[in-house]
Amino acid sequence: MHFTKLTEEEYAEFITHLPVHYTQSSEQYNYRKQHKNDVHIVGVKDNDNVVAACLLSEARTMKIFKYFYSHKGPVLDYKNKDIVDCFFKGLNKYLKKHRTLFVLVDPYVLETVRNADGDILRSFDNTELITQLNKLGYKHQGYSVGYSQKSQIRWLSVLNVEGKSEQEVLKEMDYQTRRNIKRAQEMNVETKTLDISETERFYKLYKKAETRHNFKFKEDPHEFFKETQKMYPEHSMLKLAYVDLNKYLQQLSQKSEQLNAELKDIEYKLVDSPNSKKSKNKFEQLKQQVNSNNKKITEAQQLMREEGEILDLAAALYIYNKDEVYYLSSGSDPKFYQFNGAYGLQWDMIKFTIANHIPRYNFYGITGDFSEEADDYGVQQFKKGFNAHVEEYIGDFIKPIHPLFYKIYQFINK
Structure with missing residues (x-):
């Protein structure tokens, strides 16, 4: 086995046969390569067979260095210690050639599966993996709870729909959620896919949610939403729930x-x-x-x-692949809650998931704080109503490539 750069074709072929997060997609690689030239695809080959692959993005830091990041990667069998060893040792050598200050990875590796109230249904022992990565210099950043500007969310709310009909999925929701979906239908709530030129229409609703829940993007969210649609032209949707009065x-x-x-x-x-x-x-x-x-x-x-004649009720940005539909960012107008637009929108996209034989509808991030005092308690209850369970992931690992300068970086960004 040996670590190597992969061709686009080799990478695409490998991830086709494995469950992967959308951030490890060929679409992201192609867009970033063309527009930013800040992305790499690397992996491990056993003879001519790819056995590990990873999409890495880079950014400037401290003027003379770069830092690298793999969102929900690398893609490999983490139970195979030889592959893990070969990949991360090879990655260390690769990054040293690119003036790297540090690298961060957050593998798509489950830590626990829980019910919507936070009770553990299934636990995965990742002790050996964490120990192995620590020995390779990748320090586990702990089991975070809450939202952070520095890392991706560890807690996801997910609805499994594999092998189920619309009627079965609907029946498994709680009564009030089913009632709200029915009321949206009774009140003639419709949904449509917005063109990228209509992003402002979505953004107005998103801003209402941003203000109401007191959160902000680090970057310009309006541009982020447009870029996401450009990055995933065939697998992203801006969906709108509205009423024609x-x-x-x-x-x-x-x-x-x-x-x-x-x-x-x-x-x-x-x-x-x-x-x-x-x-x-x-x-x-x-x-x-x-x-x-x-x-x-x-x-x-x-x-x-x-x-006016048209009321925009709720809107959301979705990305999907063969494995999941991701409900990423959304907003709604509280003046029109009586129409239950958010429920109509969710049900429309859950039906899309079922119709396209995609096994999971991913409501995406929650804080992991299951108390009634949690910042997102209302959001959690909303997702719970659809019969979503909670998946906790292993979290971040950081490897300083230049330890002394990394300490300076930490001090500056304390």
């Missing part, structure tokens, strides 16, 4: 006609049988439904006067 009012008007007809029919029955308890109860129920429907018509008419 003209259609919604037409639907309410048709329902009003139906309810009034039923009400009149019951009135005739009460003339013939004024003491019928069943007819009286039905009459009261229909009156309530008529009043409720009329209220919705009034509210919709007012919304149209104030907000």
Whole structure:
């Protein structure tokens, strides 16, 4: 076995047959190579067979150095100590030739699988791997909880849909989530895929979430969202949930006609049988439904006067590959929560996942704090309602290539 640079074709062929995170995709490599020239693909070959592969990105630091990063990589069999040894020893030599200050990797290796409340369902013993990597100079950064600007999230919320029908997936959700999906459908919530030229439409909703939850991107998020779509032109989507109030009012008007007809029919029955308890109860129920429907018509008419004919409810950026659909960034307008746009959007994309035989719908990051005081407690409960479980990953490893200068870097960035 030997460490080597890989061709694009060798890399693409290798990852085709293994489950990989979207950040290790050929699409990312091709885009970054063309537009930034800041990416490398390396791996290990056993004779002519690729047995390990990794997409590495680089960035400048301290003017004269670079740091390297592999997001959810490298892709290899971590139980095979010989492959692990060969890859990381070879990587160390490779990085020394590129004026590297340090390298960070966060392998797509599970630590635990938990239920939505944080109880461990399955645990994986990664002690030997952590020990082996530490001996190779890759120091484990610990088991972080919460969000960080310095590293990727360790905790993901995931819904398994492999081998399941839409009806089975829906049935496994909690009652309130199913009800909210149904209400979105009843209120004529529609979804559409936005063109990249409509990114601003998504961004307005994203900004509302950013303000509401008090978080910020390190980089310009608007440009990040556009670049992501360019990077994954065939496997990214900006999805929007919206209501056309003209259609919604037409639907309410048709329902009003139906309810009034039923009400009149019951009135005739009460003339013939004024003491019928069943007819009286039905009459009261229909009156309530008529009043409720009329209220919705009034509210919709007012919304149209104030907000226009189209209401943008919720939007999200998705990336997908053969293994997962990733729900990455999203936003919604709290003024229109009654339409349950976020539920309509999620269900639409879960159906997309099932229809395309993709085994996992990845709701993506949570903090890993399962207390009611957690910053993202409401978000966790939202994802829990869809029957998502939690996956905890092994976390970051850092290897200083120039230890003395790395200590200076740490001091400067303390």
